[in-house]
Amino acid sequence: AQSVTQLDSQVPVFEEAPVELRCNYSSSVSVYLFWYVQYPNQGLQLLLKYLSGSTLVKGINGFEAEFNKSQTSFHLRKPSVHISDTAEYFCAVTRMDSSYKLIFGSGTRLLVRP
Amino acid sequence: GAGVSQSPSNKVTEKGKDVELRCDPISGHTALYWYRQSLGQGLEFLIYFQGNSAPDKSGLPSDRFSAERTGGSVSTLTIQRTQQEDSAVYLCASSGRGLAGTYNEQFFGPGTRLTVL
Numbered sequence: 001a002q003s004v005t006q007l008d009s010q011v012p013v014f015e016e017a018p019v020e021l022r023c024n025y026s027s028s029v030s031v032y033l034f035w036y037v038q039y040p041n042q043g044l045q046l047l048l049k050y051l052s053g054s055t056l057v058k059g060i061n062g063f064e065a066e067f068n069k070s071q072t073s074f075h076l077r078k079p080s081v082h083i084s085d086t087a088e089y090f091c092a093v094t095r096m097d098s099s100y101k102l103i104f105g106s107g108t109r110l111l112v113r114p
Numbered sequence: 115g116a117g118v119s120q121s122p123s124n125k126v127t128e129k130g131k132d133v134e135l136r137c138d139p140i141s142g143h144t145a146l147y148w149y150r151q152s153l154g155q156g157l158e159f160l161i162y163f164q165g166n167s168a169p170d171k172s173g174l175p176s177d178r179f180s181a182e183r184t185g186g187s188v189s190t191l192t193i194q195r196t197q198q199e200d201s202a203v204y205l206c207a208s209s210g211r212g213l214a215g216t217y218n219e220q221f222f223g224p225g226t227r228l229t230v231l
Contacts, residue, residue: 104157
């Protein structure tokens with residue numbers, strides 16, 4: 001079975017500061033990795049994904065993440081955050097099989113302060 | 115519309131009543147997923163449909179939960195004899211069919227917020 005751990009339930013940060021949201025996963029098989037964002041009262045939107053190839057992936061809104069297989073991590077980073085980045089961020093994995101059902105972490109609330 | 119739609123957006127029901135939640139996937143998408151987002155359990159997979167294949171029901175929490183997908187398009191999630199712990203946001207997602215063995219992005223709907231009193 002797969003599991004995802006997001007240790008930080010909330011991350012407060014000042015506007016224009018850098019931020020890192022941590023994600024670790026556990027799996028006995030190879031997985032694909034994702035970060036989703038959920039703005040208040042909205043559905044989930046894909047930020048970025050790692051399927052294969054370069055371990056540094058870039059997504060929308062200036063976010064990027066690095067896959068580290070030895071540390072089973074997929075941390076999300078942004079060099080300079082905006083007020084509009086305030087949202088809930090979810091890390092997720094899926095097995096490389098035909099169903100691709102997503103296993104989510106518990107989420108990290110990013111709170112950007114002016 | 116171009117995205118996944120769900121109805122109703124909000125549903126308030128009394129304990130013991132049955133509810134039906136609807137999902138309209140993106141036109142042409144063959145895969146459809148239901149997830150549940152609750153305070154206690156976070157985001158969890160419920161059920162998956164792919165074309166005419168038997169659905170993957172491994173995430174359904176009890177036999178009070180069922181889902182069907184008619185004509186390979188619209189899906190209905192039914193919860194019988196609702197309990198307070200069923201209160202959650204129910205999210206639907208759909209994805210297209212690509213080459214065998216390739217991942218296709220899941221697009222999520224806005225969800226249905228279910229409150230069981």
